[in-house]
Amino acid sequence: MELQLALDLVNIPEAIALVKEVEEHIDIVEIGTPVVINEGLHAVKAIKEAFPNLKVLADLKIMDAAGYEVMKASEAGADIITILGTAEDMSIKGAVEEAKKQGKKILVDMIAVKDLADRAKEVDAMGVDYICVHTGYDLQAIGKNSFEDLQTIKSVVKNAKTAIAGGIKLETLPEVVKVQPDLVIVGGGITGQADKKAVAAKMQQMIN
Numbered sequence: 001m002e003l004q005l006a007l008d009l010v011n012i013p014e015a016i017a018l019v020k021e022v023e024e025h026i027d028i029v030e031i032g033t034p035v036v037i038n039e040g041l042h043a044v045k046a047i048k049e050a051f052p053n054l055k056v057l058a059d060l061k062i063m064d065a066a067g068y069e070v071m072k073a074s075e076a077g078a079d080i081i082t083i084l085g086t087a088e089d090m091s092i093k094g095a096v097e098e099a100k101k102q103g104k105k106i107l108v109d110m111i112a113v114k115d116l117a118d119r120a121k122e123v124d125a126m127g128v129d130y131i132c133v134h135t136g137y138d139l140q141a142i143g144k145n146s147f148e149d150l151q152t153i154k155s156v157v158k159n160a161k162t163a164i165a166g167g168i169k170l171e172t173l174p175e176v177v178k179v180q181p182d183l184v185i186v187g188g189g190i191t192g193q194a195d196k197k198a199v200a201a202k203m204q205q206m207i208n
């Protein structure tokens with residue numbers, strides 16, 4: 001199981017400082033959608049240059065023009081790029097094709113997908129690398145989480161790795177670990193803590 005640190009509410013210098021604190025306890029750094037909106041793909045480039053040994057995920061949440069956007073994120077140094085599960089099949093296939101050309105990976109974010117089991121089977125058959133259940137900030141605000149959804153995709157996905165994101169904290173991590181996803185994505189559960197290094201270390205220990 002791998003641990004991904006999601007950075008959403010920081011600028012580039014803050015992101016670098018944050019990763020420095022926890023780098024030995026994480027596998028992947030996510031440049032979150034709000035960071036890409038504020039800073040552009042420069043943020044991906046800056047983190048990859050500062051931490052060449054960590055994988056970097058660009059959370060573009062692609063919906064269209066997938067081949068082009070995967071190409072640009074790859075050029076910036078991203079190792080993994082996200083596309084939405086609600087995107088057209090043609091877009092997801094285009095993302096996979098371009099990622100293969102560039103030697104990169106595609107993570108499909110299943111946020112807001114209604115027919116989760118069926119859509120997970122479909123995107124799994126398209127050759128994507130990760131399928132991720134995700135409760136976004138807006139549904140976290142009304143107490144939702146993705147723990148049941150993780151069990152759903154674990155039971156139908158045959159090829160891709162499984163992942164979970166959205167509001168995961170130290171206290172809720174045991175429930176996630178029980179289901180054994182391949183990737184656990186944590187943002188505020190680390191970045192919002194006073195001792196980020198200690199929390200990341202504990203999470204890494206629980207995951208392994």
Ligand SMILES: O=C([C@H](O)CO)[C@H](O)[C@H](O)COP(=O)(O)O
Nearest residue numbers: 006032033166167168186187188
């Ligand atoms: O993808 C995310 C969200 O949509 C904002 O871009 C977050 O990175 C993801 O939810 C993980 O962050 P936390 O929910 O704070 O753990």
